[in-house]
Amino acid sequence: MLMWSPSPSAGDAVVQTARLSLRAPQADDLSLLHQALSDPANRRFGADGACASERLRDWQALWARDGIGPWAVQLRDRPNEGAIGFGGLSRALVAGVPSLLLEFHFRSDFWGCGYAAEMSLSALRLAFHTLKAGAVQSLLPPGNTAARKTVERLGLRLKGSVADHPGEAASLLYEINVAQFSERPPQLPEPTPFGA
Numbered sequence: 001m002l003m004w005s006p007s008p009s010a011g012d013a014v015v016q017t018a019r020l021s022l023r024a025p026q027a028d029d030l031s032l033l034h035q036a037l038s039d040p041a042n043r044r045f046g047a048d049g050a051c052a053s054e055r056l057r058d059w060q061a062l063w064a065r066d067g068i069g070p071w072a073v074q075l076r077d078r079p080n081e082g083a084i085g086f087g088g089l090s091r092a093l094v095a096g097v098p099s100l101l102l103e104f105h106f107r108s109d110f111w112g113c114g115y116a117a118e119m120s121l122s123a124l125r126l127a128f129h130t131l132k133a134g135a136v137q138s139l140l141p142p143g144n145t146a147a148r149k150t151v152e153r154l155g156l157r158l159k160g161s162v163a164d165h166p167g168e169a170a171s172l173l174y175e176i177n178v179a180q181f182s183e184r185p186p187q188l189p190e191p192t193p194f195g196a
Helices: 027-038 049-066 115-130 145-153 178-183
Strands: 003-005 014-016 020-023 070-075 085-094 097-106 135-140 157-162 171-177
Touching: 020 115, 027 049, 027 085, 027 097, 049 085, 070 097, 070 115, 085 115, 085 135, 097 115, 097 145, 115 135, 115 145, 115 178, 135 145, 145 171, 171 178
Parallel strands: 097 135
Antiparallel strands: 003 014, 014 020, 020 070, 070 085, 085 097, 135 171, 157 171
């Protein structure tokens, strides 16, 4: 179940799911974002902790500009844990075309629990039910099989590839449109075990 709790400004809005609290990232999330992006498991897929402060500033700018952006993801029953991951929607150019993009980055000790899928389903509901988007896309490294399975189980379909980082393998472009999302029952897929 998705609950949208708007506060005076969009950046203060909190979304609650069955297990997660999703909120705009704050300055004190930087160390946990750095930890997630520096994790050797995440680095295999192009994450870089050195760019954590820049990425956080970019996300905060998205929230200020668009009223949406990637969330800081916390466990509802363990709020003192801090952010276990980051992800959600952002407006971006994909191959030069304005798009609504879904992304997620979780600390590896929280992989395989279904948190990325739970957060992503909330993001898709926000996109299609609240923002009235026509489609949502996701760019994933070809080698990140678990992330690919997560988005596929949510109904995103492989559409092609985009050479978005010079000198690196092209990212796989996944997409789901509003009709495809409406055809699927609104339930969480099974968690994707790491290495699956």
